[in-house]
Structures are given as C-alpha cells and as structure tokens.
Amino acid sequence: MAFPASQTLIQDNCHEQQQEQHQLQQLPDSHKLGSAEDIDNHHAGTPIKFLPLRHVYSATSPCVGASGSSNVVSKKVRARKLTLIDGCLDDHICHQLEEGEETREGNEQVKGEPLLDSSQVIRVYSRRVKKKTSMGSSLRFDHQVEKLDGEGEGIVVKAEPLEEEGFVGDVLVGFPNKKRRVGNSELVKLGVDSSVLCRLNGPRLRESRFQYNVNTSTSVVKKRKQNSSANHKNHSDWRAKKWFLLTFDGVDPMVFIGIKCQVYWPLDDVWYKGSISGYDAELNKHSIKYEDGDEEELILSQEQIKFHMSREEMQNLNLKGKEFTDDDDPDYSQLMGLAASVDESRDLEPGDIIWAKLTGHAMWPAVISDESLIGDRKGLNNCSGKRSIPVQFFGTHDFARIQVKQIVSFVKGLVSCFHLKCKSTRFLRSLREAKMYLNERKLPKGMVNMQQRVSMDVQAVESDEASMRDDDVLYSKGPFKLSSSKLLSERYPNLPSGYWPININWKDLDRCNVCHMDEEYENNLFLQCDKCRMMVHARCYGEESVDGRLWLCNLCRAGAPKSIPPCRLCPVVGGAMKPTTDGHWAHLACAIWIPETCLSDIKKMEPIDGLTRINKDRWKLVCSICHIPYGACIQCSNNTCYVAYHPLCARVSGYCVELEDEDRLHLISVDEDEEEQCIRLLSFCKKHKQPSNDRPIMDEANGKKSCQHSSYIPPSNESGCARCEPYDYSARRGRKEPEILAAKRSFLLNMPHLVGCYYVHESMARIAAEDNADSGSKSTSGIQNGSSNQEALPSILSMADKYRYMRETTRKRLAFGKSRIHGFGIFAKQPHKAGDMVIEYTGELVRPPVADRREHLIYNSLVGAGTYMFRIDDERVIDATRAGSIAHLINHSCEPNCYSRVISVSGDEHIIIFAKRDINLWEELTYDYRFLSIDEQLKCYCGSERCRGVVNDVEAEQQASKLYVPRSDLIDWRGE
Numbered sequence: 001m002a003f004p005a006s007q008t009l010i011q012d013n014c015h016e017q018q019q020e021q022h023q024l025q026q027l028p029d030s031h032k033l034g035s036a037e038d039i040d041n042h043h044a045g046t047p048i049k050f051l052p053l054r055h056v057y058s059a060t061s062p063c064v065g066a067s068g069s070s071n072v073v074s075k076k077v078r079a080r081k082l083t084l085i086d087g088c089l090d091d092h093i094c095h096q097l098e099e100g101e102e103t104r105e106g107n108e109q110v111k112g113e114p115l116l117d118s119s120q121v122i123r124v125y126s127r128r129v130k131k132k133t134s135m136g137s138s139l140r141f142d143h144q145v146e147k148l149d150g151e152g153e154g155i156v157v158k159a160e161p162l163e164e165e166g167f168v169g170d171v172l173v174g175f176p177n178k179k180r181r182v183g184n185s186e187l188v189k190l191g192v193d194s195s196v197l198c199r200l201n202g203p204r205l206r207e208s209r210f211q212y213n214v215n216t217s218t219s220v221v222k223k224r225k226q227n228s229s230a231n232h233k234n235h236s237d238w239r240a241k242k243w244f245l246l247t248f249d250g251v252d253p254m255v256f257i258g259i260k261c262q263v264y265w266p267l268d269d270v271w272y273k274g275s276i277s278g279y280d281a282e283l284n285k286h287s288i289k290y291e292d293g294d295e296e297e298l299i300l301s302q303e304q305i306k307f308h309m310s311r312e313e314m315q316n317l318n319l320k321g322k323e324f325t326d327d328d329d330p331d332y333s334q335l336m337g338l339a340a341s342v343d344e345s346r347d348l349e350p351g352d353i354i355w356a357k358l359t360g361h362a363m364w365p366a367v368i369s370d371e372s373l374i375g376d377r378k379g380l381n382n383c384s385g386k387r388s389i390p391v392q393f394f395g396t397h398d399f400a401r402i403q404v405k406q407i408v409s410f411v412k413g414l415v416s417c418f419h420l421k422c423k424s425t426r427f428l429r430s431l432r433e434a435k436m437y438l439n440e441r442k443l444p445k446g447m448v449n450m451q452q453r454v455s456m457d458v459q460a461v462e463s464d465e466a467s468m469r470d471d472d473v474l475y476s477k478g479p480f481k482l483s484s485s486k487l488l489s490e491r492y493p494n495l496p497s498g499y500w501p502i503n504i505n506w507k508d509l510d511r512c513n514v515c516h517m518d519e520e521y522e523n524n525l526f527l528q529c530d531k532c533r534m535m536v537h538a539r540c541y542g543e544e545s546v547d548g549r550l551w552l553c554n555l556c557r558a559g560a561p562k563s564i565p566p567c568r569l570c571p572v573v574g575g576a577m578k579p580t581t582d583g584h585w586a587h588l589a590c591a592i593w594i595p596e597t598c599l600s601d602i603k604k605m606e607p608i609d610g611l612t613r614i615n616k617d618r619w620k621l622v623c624s625i626c627h628i629p630y631g632a633c634i635q636c637s638n639n640t641c642y643v644a645y646h647p648l649c650a651r652v653s654g655y656c657v658e659l660e661d662e663d664r665l666h667l668i669s670v671d672e673d674e675e676e677q678c679i680r681l682l683s684f685c686k687k688h689k690q691p692s693n694d695r696p697i698m699d700e701a702n703g704k705k706s707c708q709h710s711s712y713i714p715p716s717n718e719s720g721c722a723r724c725e726p727y728d729y730s731a732r733r734g735r736k737e738p739e740i741l742a743a744k745r746s747f748l749l750n751m752p753h754l755v756g757c758y759y760v761h762e763s764m765a766r767i768a769a770e771d772n773a774d775s776g777s778k779s780t781s782g783i784q785n786g787s788s789n790q791e792a793l794p795s796i797l798s799m800a801d802k803y804r805y806m807r808e809t810t811r812k813r814l815a816f817g818k819s820r821i822h823g824f825g826i827f828a829k830q831p832h833k834a835g836d837m838v839i840e841y842t843g844e845l846v847r848p849p850v851a852d853r854r855e856h857l858i859y860n861s862l863v864g865a866g867t868y869m870f871r872i873d874d875e876r877v878i879d880a881t882r883a884g885s886i887a888h889l890i891n892h893s894c895e896p897n898c899y900s901r902v903i904s905v906s907g908d909e910h911i912i913i914f915a916k917r918d919i920n921l922w923e924e925l926t927y928d929y930r931f932l933s934i935d936e937q938l939k940c941y942c943g944s945e946r947c948r949g950v951v952n953d954v955e956a957e958q959q960a961s962k963l964y965v966p967r968s969d970l971i972d973w974r975g976e
C-alpha cells in the first residue's frame with residue numbers, strides 16, 4: 001500500500017529512492033535484501049525493521065518520508081550507503097563497522113559516479129538505542145559542515161540515539177551519543193571527489209540543504225559560517241524535532257501520514273505513542289498505529305494529539321501549530337477525577353463548575369455566578385427571556401449570561417472532549433484554573449478581583465479591558481474623555497456603580513439644552529445662565545420670561561448642590577438639570593426622552609418624576625455611544641433596530657433625536673388639554689438617522705424601503721376590506737412581526753411614549769378620593785382600586801358610577817405606545833383588577849352600509865393596515881378612524897386580558913373594554929377581536945401561547961359557514 005506522504009517529501013526523496021534502489025541493484029546478491037521476497041516485501045511495504053541488518057547500509061537523512069513503494073514511516077531511518085572514496089575508512093568509522101559485515105564487492109559504476117570498489121564503501125550503521133534518553137530529538141543524523149579544529153570545514157555526522165522506543169530496526173549513523181566529524185578536507189584527503197560529495201544521497205551535508213556547494217572555497221564557507229554561526233542555534237532548532245500541537249484546518253489530511261505522534265487518552269492520562277498510518281477520506285479519520293500494536297481510527301481535530309517533527313518539516317508540509325510544552329498538558333485524568341467527584345444530581349447553583357458556550361467561542365470552563373453579584377450589571381441582564389444564568393469564565397475571567405441550554409456539566413464536557421477542542425493559551429489556562437478550583441475550591445485571584453470590580457465600579461475596568469472578549473465586554477471606554485475615577489469617587493462617594501462622567505462644554509452649545517433647537521420663539525425666548533452659560537428656551541426650562549434680568553439655572557442658583565450633581569439618567573455632566581422627586585437630579589432632556597419619566601409640574605418643568613417606574617431593563621441597556629453602564633437608555637425608533645443610547649449622548653453624536661412635530665412643542669399651551677400635549681418622540685441611531693420625517697427608512701429585516709409611521713402611505717388594498725387585509729410588515733415602518741420583536745427586542749418592553757402628560761404616582765385610592773371630593777359622590781372611589789384601600793371603599797357600585805369613574809381616569813390609567821403585537825397599542829399605566837372598566841370604544845356611530853362605504857372608498861387608501869370599525873350589532877358600527885378614544889388602538893390577542901361588552905348607561909349604549917383578569921403595570925391591553933370573515937384570514941401576531949394563528953374567530957366562522965347553502969339550493973322567494 002502506498003502512503004502518500006506529503007508531495008514535497010515524495011519529491012524530495014524521489015531522487016534518494018531511485019538512487020537507493022539503483023544502488024541496491026548494483027549490490028551483489030549478498031548485499032541485497034535477503035531474498036527476492038524480501039525485496040518484494042520491502043517494496044510492498046514491509047517495514048524496514050524486518051530487514052536483516054546486514055542489508056542495511058547507512059543511515060543518512062532524518063525523517064525522510066515514505067516512498068511511494070514503502071510504508072516505512074518517516075520515523076524509520078532508512079539505512080543507506082555512505083559512499084566514500086578511497087576505501088580508507090576513518091578509524092572511528094571503521095570502528096563502528098559491525099563485525100562480520102561484508103564489504104561491498106563488485107560494484108558497478110553508478111551512472112555519473114566514479115566506479116568505487118568495495119574498499120571505498122563505508123558502511124556506517126548502528127542499531128538504534130532503544131533505551132529512552134533525554135535527548136531532545138530522535139533523529140539527529142545531520143551531516144553538517146562545520147569548522148573543524150584546524151581542519152577547515154567538515155561534515156559533522158551527528159549520530160544521536162532516538163529518544164523513543166519502539167522503532168526497532170531504526171539505524172543511526174556512526175556513534176550513538178557521539179559526534180563524529182568527518183571534515184570535507186578529510187574526505188577529500190581520503191580521495192572523495194567533491195562531485196561525489198555533492199551527489200551523496202539525501203541531505204547529507206548541511207550545506208546541501210542550503211543549496212550550498214561543497215566545492216565552495218573555504219573562505220566562502222567561512223563567511224557563511226560566520227553568518228550562520230549566529231543563526232546556527234536557530235537552524236538547528238529549526239531542524240530539531242519537537243512535539244507540536246498542530247492545527248488541522250485547511251490542511252491536506254494526507255500530510256499527516258507517516259508522522260510520529262502521541263495521542264492523549266484522558267481517562268488513562270497517558271500519551272500513547274504511535275504514528276499516523278493512513279487516512280480514510282470517507283470517514284475523515286486517520287489510522288493510528290500505536291507502538292503497542294494497537295490500531296485506532298481517529299478524527300485528529302477532535303483529539304489531543306502531538307506530532308513529532310521539526311519546524312522545517314512543518315513548513316515543508318504546510319502545517320501550523322505550536323510547540324507542546326508541559327504547560328499545555330493540564331493533566332486531564334486528574335481533572336476528570338476531580339470533576340467526577342462533583343455531585344451532578346442536584347440543580348445548578350452558584351459556585352458550580354460547568355462548561356458554558358458563548359457564540360463564537362469554544363465550550364469554555366466557567367463557574368456559575370451569584371445573581372446578586374451581577375446585580376443590574378449591564379450586558380448581564382436576562383435579556384432573552386429564556387432561562388439563563390450568569391457565569392464567570394475561567395481563563396479569561398469574563399462574566400456572561402448564558403442560556404441554560406448552552407451549559408453542560410463539567411464532567412460531561414470532559415467526556416465529550418470539550419477540553420481538547422481549543423488550543424488557545426487562555427483556554428489551557430482556564431483548564432488549569434478549573435482544575436485548581438475543583439481541587440482546592442479556590443478561584444484564581446484574577447477571577448476574584450474581577451468579581452470585586454463588578455461589584456464596585458469601573459475603576460479597574462480599564463486595566464482589564466484588554467483581557468475581555470469582544471462580545472462579552474462588560475465595560476469599555478467610550479469616545480468621551482472620562483474623568484479620573486479617583487477624583488470621581490472622592491467627589492461622589494455615593495455614586496451608583498458604573499457611573500463615569502462625560503463632560504460637555506455647554507458654553508459652546510447655542511441651542512436649547514432641553515429641546516435642542518436653535519431657534520427662538522416669540523412665546524419661548526432663549527435664556528442663558530449667567531454663570532455656566534448654558535442656554536435654554538424659557539418655557540422648555542419652566543421659566544417665565546426674565547425680561548433682561550440676570551438669570552441663573554437651577555445648578556447655579558443659591559441653594560444648589562456644591563458640585564454639579566450627577567444626572568440619575570445619564571453620565572453627561574451639567575446642562576439643563578432639574579431635581580427629581582426621589583431627591584436626585586436629572587437632565588430635563590433625559591426626563592423628556594425616557595418614556596416612563598415625566599414632570600410633576602409642567603409649567604415649572606420640575607420636579608422630574610417617574611424614575612422609580614423606569615423599566616428595569618431600560619437601566620440595563622448599554623449606551624452604544626459612551627458605553628458607560630449607567631443610566632437609562634432609549635432605543636432607535638426603527639423597529640428593527642435595538643441600538644440603545646442615552647438621549648444626550650445621541651445628541652452629542654449627532655444622532656437624530658427629534659420630536660415628531662418640533663414646532664408644535666413650542667406652540668402647545670401648557671393649559672391645553674393633556675391629550676393635546678402628547679408629542680411623539682423619535683430618535684434614530686447612526687444607521688437609521690433621518691433628520692426629517694420625509695426621508696425613507698430602510699427596514700433592516702427586509703431591505704425594503706419603508707416610511708415613518710406618520711408619513712406612511714399604505715399599499716393598495718386588494719381585498720377591499722382594510723380590516724381583513726393581511727398586514728404588510730415590510731411596507732410599514734414601526735411594524736414588525738411580533739415573533740421577531742419578541743425574540744429580538746429582548747432588552748426592553750415596549751413602552752408608551754408620551755411627552756407632556758404627567759405621571760400619576762398616587763395610589764388609585766387617592767385619585768378616587770380626590771374624585772369624590774370634586775364630584776361630591778361617595779360611591780365612585782375604589783371602583784378601579786386594585787390595592788390596599790379596598791376595604792375602605794364600597795365594593796358595590798352602580799354601572800353608571802363605574803362608567804363615570806372610568807371616563808375620568810382614562811388618561812391617568814392608559815397610554816399608547818409601540819406594540820409588540822402590531823403597530824401601536826394601549827398600555828396600562830396602572831395595574832387594573834379583573835372586571836375593571838378600562839376604556840370606552842368611542843367614535844362615530846354609523847350604519848353598516850356607511851361603514852362599508854367608508855372602508856372601501858376612503859380608509860383603505862388612507863390607513864392600509866386596518867380600520868377602526870367596531871360592529872355593535874347588525875344595525876350599528878362605531879367608526880373610530882377619525883374620531884374617538886384611543887381604544888381603537890387596542891390590539892387583538894387570542895389570549896386577551898380584556899373583553900368588550902356593550903353596556904347601557906342611563907339609557908345609552910356604550911362599548912366598554914373590561915379587564916378580563918388583573919392587568920399589570922405597563923401590560924398591553926388586548927381583547928379578542930373575534931374577527932368574522934368568510935373570505936379573509938387575518939394572520940395573528942399576538943404571540944400568546946394559545947394563539948390560534950388567525951385573528952379570525954375560526955369556530956364562529958365555521959358555524960356561520962354551516963348557515964350557508966349552495967346557490968343551487970336556493971329557491972326564489974315568491975312572496976307569501
């Protein structure tokens with residue numbers, strides 16, 4: 001069987017092989033292989049070890065690859081004749097001649113070579129020393145040209161024993177453990193023709209490897225020697241065989257054939273010696289022939305395997321890898337033993353050692369962290385909604401949150417050879433650390449330090465940044481100049497963790513610090529703080545016109561904090577700040593842009609309220625601009641984009657942060673109806689930046705152009721019924737399939753985003769009490785009360801009372817915002833109790849034919865994604881398209897939290913949406929549309945577990961369809 005060793009080697013040795021065979025042919029029978037069979041065997045692949053020693057002529061080349069006709073693997077040193085002229089053997093060499101060895105007789109002239117008689121043949125060989133030695137290389141047979149003492153240059157025959165056992169029959173040149181220098185001059189003295197020297201088989205002379213001509217004059221040799229002396233060590237190192245861990249990617253699997261190797265068996269904790277003897281391309285497996293006679297087929301890349309070769313060979317074979325050192329061997333058996341002692345039956349707990357998988361990384365040893373340690377640390381929040389746990393990796397010491405399904409018990413991982421899958425230094429370090437942990441229950445210092453850092457501040461982050469893996473970075477420096485953390489902690493000893501101030505020169509900012517507009521309005525003049533020079537519109541900051549008097553901002557007035565307080569919502573220092581209801585300070589701009597926050601008094605624009613209501617996930621969003629893990633972020637208004645940023649960071653970075661209708665902000669009167677003051681805020685990341693509403697936005701997911709919600713032009717409505725027209729997600733910005741949203745928008749629940757309305761933080765009972773006081777009614781309070789004061793309130797109320805209360809509190813209880821289900825939806829600003837009246841569906845009361853006509857002729861071309869018709873009965877439809885409450889924005893769910901009922905209040909009928917169950921704060925309101933359409937199916941995106949897939953009420957439709965009869969069955973009505 002031919003073993004296709006590397007092409008290079010085959011070519012390199014081709015000449016050798018031919019010569020060798022040729023020489024064998026020249027030999028008298030007694031010098032040839034024992035028999036014809038032997039020859040056949042030799043050529044048919046019998047290992048050389050079976051050859052009688054007397055047929056072995058000399059050993060020259062180290063590690064020559066197998067020829068096409070032999071399976072003698074590279075580690076077998078092929079004996080080869082050493083053709084020296086003159087018949088005079090150097091004493092030392094002669095001394096080494098095996099006793100009884102026959103001399104070559106009757107040599108025929110080798111083509112191109114001078115005819116040598118038997119006396120001219122030097123046979124140098126030796127049995128390989130079987131004993132294990134500590135010598136680094138098994139195959140130092142190089143004949144090197146070196147300066148000999150007083151003898152010019154010469155061939156240095158290094159004949160050192162093989163270090164390994166098991167290669168019976170291998171032959172070494174000359175003298176075990178000795179150097180024998182045969183100088184060129186000596187050889188020449190002996191009558192060796194220089195041309196013969198050049199033709200010596202194989203890389204006998206070192207210079208021949210370097211294309212060095214032996215005939216070169218001494219001076220040239222000397223020169224080379226001088227040059228090379230410095231490199232000598234490198235060269236010999238380059239050619240010395242060592243153990244290498246190789247990479248297998250993109251490497252021709254055939255090149256490994258013939259290479260001596262050691263395979264690690266973790267359970268035995270033994271490196272088994274052998275060599276690669278074949279390759280099965282179908283199974284992608286290499287055959288290993290172990291020295292103990294065993295054979296095995298392995299996928300090399302899945303093994304811990306080291307190869308014995310020189311760097312030179314590696315290069316020739318185009319192999320890459322690194323030298324194996326003891327450090328690379330974390331003693332897997334011990335690791336296995338230690339891991340096996342871990343109790344696997346119980347649930348995972350902090351402190352447990354596991355294998356955890358992060359995308360783009362190998363399974364990595366890690367320890368489960370305590371949630372409390374992680375706290376609200378950004379990037380480590382449970383964002384996926386799936387069960388996940390925080391872990392800290394050995395080796396890198398990074399923290400990450402990993403889904404439970406990406407975690408494997410430590411022992412199972414070892415059995416699956418995870419420990420062999422990565423060769424990086426950090427990985428090996430991680431294994432050593434894991435072992436230490438299992439052994440001593442002690443975490444490495446670096447890990448402990450990291451834990452402390454996580455629980456403290458970002459002080460040490462800088463120093464450790466480099467060691468963090470990109471996708472797990474907890475902290476990293478942003479583009480801003482950051483203050484020294486030492487100063488920081490001195491200034492703000494009680495700062496929340498993660499805070500790092502961003503300083504902005506407010507003096508240069510000739511815009512309103514609140515609305516960011518540079519225009520002045522008649523009813524909203526600019527004010528500039530006489531101390532810090534910060535500029536704001538008077539009304540944006542809640543000031544009356546100052547009529548030319550000096551004006552100081554809140555931070556510069558008497559009674560202000562001594563130093564600029566940190567904003568609770570972002571790391572930007574200074575600017576238009578106001579106190580918060582919880583005793584801190586925050587930017588007005590932040591308060592306006594963060595959906596949950598509001599201003600208790602919008603005339604004075606202070607205090608900022610609602611901070612405690614900010615969604616906990618919002619605090620965890622990491623600003624993509626400053627990367628400072630502090631404050632609350634907003635996200636790009638492009639629904640397919642989840643880029644987060646602090647509002648002020650976004651502004652500083654030139655992101656588009658705008659009001660839907662900026663001018664309107666300055667036109668709104670503070671006395672206006674609350675609903676009128678609602679202005680939608682839009683912000684876009686760099687990618688989706690669009691300074692004005694009329695620029696199209698690219699919908700990332702589908703690459704199609706879509707438009708802003710406000711300027712949306714609907715597609716043509718083929719069905720003629722907007723309500724049952726399947727929703728075109730690609731066409732409408734701000735609308736995405738809820739599944740996608742649910743999966744991707746994992747950081748933050750959708751929030752209603754209203755500006756200007758004040759946040760109701762009082763308990764419902766208090767509102768109700770106020771209501772009572774206002775109205776003189778004693779019975780309405782507590783109708784919607786979901787909490788503590790219930791006992792104090794009357795439990796039985798009339799429908800009229802409930803209705804009245806509902807109407808009066810609608811705006812305080814509900815808000816609209818972007819929905820996960822579809823477009824916009826309605827959210828609960830307060831918890832509701834099952835049975836509470838939530839909102840009335842109002843609009844124009846029209847007859848069905850009018851509704852149909854409007855739908856077909858007007859709305860289909862106006863809205864596109866659905867009309868807002870509520871059918872009360874066969875006679876009446878409520879059209880909420882152009883008039884009515886926000887109830888028309890309530891989306892459908894197959895598992896709704898509300899239901900609709902027509903109730904009668906004082907003789908009038910009303911469509912009321914009731915809470916079907918208790919509704920949590922910020923939950924989206926839904927009810928079952930029970931959409932009936934024989935022709936159309938409206939795909940449902942409610943995302944509930946019991947989603948029936950369509951908004952249609954399938955059952956009802958089936959029932960209805962039964963009422964239908966084929967046209968053929970119809971009989972003309974002929975009157976009574």
Ligand SMILES: C[S@@+](CC[C@H](N)C(=O)[O-])C[C@H]1O[C@@H](n2cnc3c(N)ncnc32)[C@H](O)[C@@H]1O
Nearest residue numbers: 723822823824865866888889891892940941942
């Ligand atoms: C009254 S609107 C609801 C408000 C709507 N989200 C909006 O932004 O205009 C009704 C339309 O919303 C869409 N819709 C509501 N719930 C849905 C759901 N669960 N699945 C799919 N589409 C839904 C349908 O297109 C329907 O015609």
